[in-house]
Amino acid sequence: MNDHSLSDLQGLPATQHLPEVQLDTRGLNCPEPLMMLHQAIRRAAAGQQIRILATDPSTMRDIPKFCLHLGHHLQEQPSNPQAKELVFLVQKRHG
Numbered sequence: 001m002n003d004h005s006l007s008d009l010q011g012l013p014a015t016q017h018l019p020e021v022q023l024d025t026r027g028l029n030c031p032e033p034l035m036m037l038h039q040a041i042r043r044a045a046a047g048q049q050i051r052i053l054a055t056d057p058s059t060m061r062d063i064p065k066f067c068l069h070l071g072h073h074l075q076e077q078p079s080n081p082q083a084k085e086l087v088f089l090v091q092k093r094h095g
Contacts, residue, residue, distance in 0.1 A: 018048040052088040
């Protein structure tokens with residue numbers, strides 16, 4: 001959680017009031033990263049962002065498909081599938 005007061009947050013879009021969730025799945029292999037993302041999405045509020053740190057190359061395929069199938073917004077994904085660490089940013093769908 002951050003130390004912003006309510007007055008610091010006024011005027012920001014509602015999704016910016018929510019803290020970003022960081023999900024560290026480094027060292028885990030399929031299907032664990034996707035299962036952890038699914039649990040994090042369930043706990044997240046609509047519009048909340050989840051940053052996923054991964055090392056399993058299959059997440060390059062699985063996370064975009066997960067988002068497409070369930071209607072969540074994939075805001076960032078790695079451009080280099082050969083990178084040692086893969087970072088994704090997913091926003092939970094509204095509604």
